[in-house]
Amino acid sequence: GAVVSQHPSWVICKSGTSVKIECRSLDFQATTMFWYRQFPKQSLMLMATSNEGSKATYEQGVEKDKFLINHASLTLSTLTVTSAHPEDSSFYICSADSFSGRAKYEQYFGPGTRLTVT
């Protein structure tokens, strides 16, 4: 149980284009989803927190107009990198929490998406 998927797992796009990454909770409803960015050999950096049906809360320093987050349902959140540039190349990871039972406060992570902007 508590599986989170991400699609695509790997994407290459040209500079100036936009790319959308999907994050789905497959077997549970996720009130809250999180988007992280991870540079090579570094820790996870929280970009934003999204709650179903409301606007995402972005961490300081994260451009909300560049990284558009939509949490349209209890099982789907999307991250759109708009007008991507090479410096946006990174590994993006989503997670979801269950807020219930023994798993309260645990976050379940997706497998990540490697974005390369050329």
Add this chain to the structure above:
Amino acid sequence: AQTVTQSQPEMSVQEAETVTLSCTYDTSESNYYLFWYKQPPSRQMILVIRQEAYKQQNATENRFSVNFQKAAKSFSLKISDSQLGDTAMYFCAFINTGTASKLTFGTGTRLQVTL
């Protein structure tokens, strides 16, 4: 603000041996959870073990156990009978239950298990 410190960037252990990864944290909160996550080369984050701050008993999960010292704000992970599959990045993480559930991660420890 909460901070999590992992002072060992890299560690190595031989197969079947025991290794301990260190983690310290700083918080003024009294209600929180602590986690150890594993990130193998596949980069999939996997929960290894969790500890509720209000519990004095150290959590254990098979070969994995923690030494939780609340007063010292220390949360170390012990891996017994290390296996090659334990090779991964290990991240210590903290979450304050009183506010929005944002995980704060440490910088990670790269563990290499050798033959």
